[in-house]
Amino acid sequence: MTVKGSGGRRNAAWGIAALVAILLPCAAAADSITLTWTAPGDDGNAGRAAAYELRYSDQPVAAQDTVGWWSAAVSVGVLPAPQAAGARESYTVTGLTTGGIYYFAIRTMDEVPNISGFSNISVRQAGTTITLTTPSGFTAQSVPGAVLLTWQEPTSGVGDGYHVYRRIGSVGADALVHTASAGQTSWADTSVVPGTAYEYRLATYQGPLESAPAVVSITVPGGSVSTASADIHGFPNPAHGKVTLRFQGGTKDGGPGHVRLVIFDLNGRKICKLIDGEVPASEQTVEWACKSDNGNPIAPGIYTAILDSPLGRSVTRLAIVP
Secondary structure, three states: OEOOOOOOEOOOOHHHHHHHHOOEEEEEEOOEEEEEEEOOOOEOOEOOOOEEEEEEEOOOOOOOOHHHHHHHOEEOOOOOOOOOOOOEEEEEEOOOOOOOEEEEEEEEEOOOOOEOOOOOOEEEEOOOOOOOOOOEEEEEEEEOOEEEEEEEOOOOOOEOEEEEEEEEOOOOOOEEEEEEEOOOOEEEEOOOOOOOEEEEEEEEEEOOEEOOOEEEEEEOOOOOOOOOOOOEEEEOOOEOOOEEEEEEOOOOOOOOEEEEEEEEEOOOOEEEEEEEEEEOOOEEEEEEOOEOOOOOEOOOEEEEEEEEEOOEEEEEEEEEOO
């Protein structure tokens, strides 16, 4: 990580980008909590870092002031030297109060020492056996006016639902931008700025406790993100049991408009009419329960959703799996 012409080494924050997403609970005992993470490198994913510093507090981060929180937090002392990049690390913090809720963060240093950015804030409760599952299939897609996030609901360990965090770039401060209920598997972030790179983190939560987050990065294309278009998107895709269709309603001049949204099979037979009426000029989402107009579940296969609106016609293929 040498900075040309400086004779020194640049800040290692970007070199431990993987660390900020993977501070995990391994187990919880009456007065101890064991955390695990993946060792970063000294230069990206190469080499070996020089040291870790792990701190905790019984106070959450206030108003995203991670620096102030870190200064007031308790250091656990000297941790074992980091292993090679990619190795599984763990450390048990003892002397905790049974039932107490604690907030943990870790940073990495090289030999200079340059100090990395902060990891995610991992929230744990001593003496509990709550298991929260990291969502899978976490994706980000740039769509007109937004970044569309989708994920798959775990079969267990969902807790109360999901927390969505966003940071600018890969080393900025996390901000909680959305709380989703259990059962929700998508969310559109309409506050993004063209030409900006974002990193999103998705964690299941129960009360103050959170799972390790799933992480995805995306750069919003330059130009306007609010251009109205007839594009329709289905997610998840492939899907089982339910598909959410998202599109822009209304007319080009911002008025309401007539929309017709119909599902067909590959032979052109109409399966289900989802919309046939006026909708406002705003982002629209419609759920299809993978059933026909008669209420019968459809067979697995490929289906076509056709949207006709004042903005034009849009067609998308949907894969329905058993």
